[in-house]
Amino acid sequence: MAKKLLLEKDHVEGIRHFDVYRREGGYAAVEKALKMEPAAIVEEVKKSGLRGRGGAGFPSGLKWSFLAKPEGVPRYLVCNADESEPGTFKDRYLMEFLPHLLIEGLIVSSFALGSNRTYIYIRGEYAWIVGILEQAIAEAKQNGFLGKNILGTGFDCEIYVQRGAGAYICGEETALIESLEGKRGNPRIKPPFPAIKGLWDCPTVVNNVETLAAVVPIINMGGEEYAKIGVGRSTGTKLISACGNINKPGVYEIDMTISVEEFIYSDEYCGGIANGKKLKACIPGGSSVPILPANLLLTTAKGEPRLMNYESLSDGGFATGSMMGSGGFIVLDEDQCIVRHTLTLARFYRHESCGQCSPCREGTGWVEKILTKIENGKGAISDIDLLWDIQRKIEGNTICPLGDAAAWPVAAAIRHFRDEFEWHVNNPELCLTQNHGLAHYADPIHVPA
Amino acid sequence: MVKFSEDKLKEVQSMIDRYPEGKQKSALIPLLHLAQEEFGGWLSAETMDYVGSLLGIEPIEVYEVATFYSMYNLKPVGKHVFEVCHTGPCMLKGSDDIIGYIKSTLGIKVGETTADGMFTLKTVECLGACGYAPMMQMGIDYREHLTEARVDEIIAACRNKQQKTSKA
Structure with a gap:
């Protein structure tokens, strides 16, 4: 059984409430941290090697150290709870079942960064979780962990929950800030980065829910101890939300030393492919990251077992690898159609493009239209090349990463499953009624029996 | 006529109080949620204008937000x-x-x-x-x-x- 740092107590009865959470050792990190120098807390997070858990994987301590501290200007910490990357539902689980863990992480982080007014920006659809978080905030306040002069240290902090209203783009930190200011979620041009000019033009740090929750064990055990868990630059534990055609979908906390094969087939995690089917493909880190066929998913191009961590998942670059991303692990069985699946993702990105940059606004629409054509048996071989060309023109040509996120799934689907796109074009009648199974591949995808 | 009850107006004020002085526009998105719940499950032009007046912002600032986010209904919906x-x-x-x-x-x-x-x-x-x-x-x-x-x-x-x- 892997070591759990975040979800260890998720099944303790009543853990949503302050008294139970406290009895189980909760808020010890606040007591410890508030006796430390803020800079020392930042140092612990740096030592821990913690990387942003929202998708980008940027070192969190380093991000914190960029925060500008001009005299007389407020600084803000904003928690990004706009979890919207298809396949990702880990933050929801954490907030729903362990709200005090997030609040505790937020208090410690607010103290470290000097934020007296901290916001949790939660996606609008998670409406019922707003009440759970507000309850936890109220309880923490009643017990002296929030509000004025916390634990007699002179530190004041309030946490507010802000609901979004349905926009994937607000997970991008500058779009989130715009939305928090009561505007459309249009990402800003960077620089300046939020650390210099963020919310209301003040220095701001935006961190993912899981990242902020991880600050609690880091303070409790010390950054160096935390860094001993995991492997290489993948330190600590990671929450993975697993979904698709598996026996046990759900949220799992993993130690980043386990293999992808173990994660999929072990009963401790996904429990294998549902209905006795074979594994065809998987998107290991949320819909934006490259899809991999079963063989490349389980084994790197070098022939080594692929592990569930940042380095191993990206081994081989985009040619033969993928990314850890947000930890949204989407599994496709042998009956699934790659064209159809890619089309749903293309539709998602077209719907969610904010419309500021032409390559993304126009390109995502074209990609959806062409994929619709191919899926419906009306495509030509030249359409596949056109898709490739369009995604190349979106990637890197937009002010925020949504463009890349829209381009990568299309590129990877064509890169690894071109046979299947061609089969659609060459079998316009069949593709309407049949799924393109593993058998159609010239070079069959090798999967474990 | 579109108008919040006294109780709801208190809720509106508590939403505005979450932000520093002068930054009340930040309450727009939560306020539109509240307005949609209160006024028939969708946002009419009258509702949006009313929300704008509560925050002291121009109607266009409300429209551009209401049309951006997918959770706001811009026409009537079923129960x-x-x-x-x-x-x-x-x-x-x-x-x-x-x-x-x-x-x-x-x-x-x-x-x-x-x-x-x-x-x-x-x-x-x-x-x-x-x-x-x-x-x-x-x-x-x-x-x-x-x-x-x-x-x-x-x-x-x-x-x-x-x-x-x-x-x-």
Whole structure:
């Protein structure tokens, strides 16, 4: 059984409430941290090697150290709870079942960064979780962990929950800030980065829910101890939300030393492919990251077992690898159609493009239209090349990463499953009624029996 | 005329108080949620203008936000809105069949409302319930692990509730 740092107590009865959470050792990190120098807390997070858990994987301590501290200007910490990357539902689980863990992480982080007014920006659809978080905030306040002069240290902090209203783009930190200011979620041009000019033009740090929750064990055990868990630059534990055609979908906390094969087939995690089917493909880190066929998913191009961590998942670059991303692990069985699946993702990105940059606004629409054509048996071989060309023109040509996120799934689907796109074009009648199974591949995808 | 009750106005003030002085525009998104709940499940131009007046901002500042976010309804909707997710992970678990079943059961297309004004069917993009797919949102609640039988139960429960309310 892997070591759990975040979800260890998720099944303790009543853990949503302050008294139970406290009895189980909760808020010890606040007591410890508030006796430390803020800079020392930042140092612990740096030592821990913690990387942003929202998708980008940027070192969190380093991000914190960029925060500008001009005299007389407020600084803000904003928690990004706009979890919207298809396949990702880990933050929801954490907030729903362990709200005090997030609040505790937020208090410690607010103290470290000097934020007296901290916001949790939660996606609008998670409406019922707003009440759970507000309850936890109220309880923490009643017990002296929030509000004025916390634990007699002179530190004041309030946490507010802000609901979004349905926009994937607000997970991008500058779009989130715009939305928090009561505007459309249009990402800003960077620089300046939020650390210099963020919310209301003040220095701001935006961190993912899981990242902020991880600050609690880091303070409790010390950054160096935390860094001993995991492997290489993948330190600590990671929450993975697993979904698709598996026996046990759900949220799992993993130690980043386990293999992808173990994660999929072990009963401790996904429990294998549902209905006795074979594994065809998987998107290991949320819909934006490259899809991999079963063989490349389980084994790197070098022939080594692929592990569930940042380095191993990206081994081989985009040619033969993928990314850890947000930890949204989407599994496709042998009956699934790659064209159809890619089309749903293309539709998602077209719907969610904010419309500021032409390559993304126009390109995502074209990609959806062409994929619709191919899926419906009306495509030509030249359409596949056109898709490739369009995604190349979106990637890197937009002010925020949504463009890349829209381009990568299309590129990877064509890169690894071109046979299947061609089969659609060459079998316009069949593709309407049949799924393109593993058998159609010239070079069959090798999967474990 | 569109106007919040005294109680709701207190709630409005507490929303505005979450932000530093002069930054009350930040309350726009939460206020539009509140207005949509209070004023018939959608945002009319009158409602949006009213929200703008509460925050001291121009109507256009409200319109541009209301039209950007997918949770705001810009035209009237049925009493119960079924928002069925059809992005990749839900598709893998049969969301297209669920949408087809709801369409045939209610006799409406996506985007339409039943003649009795009871149900509206919409499709939405990923709602973060991928492990519990297929799913839909109904008001503030999620309905997960949908099957045809489960859809039947949900529709029947909505109809029963309606009958009870009209009898009372």
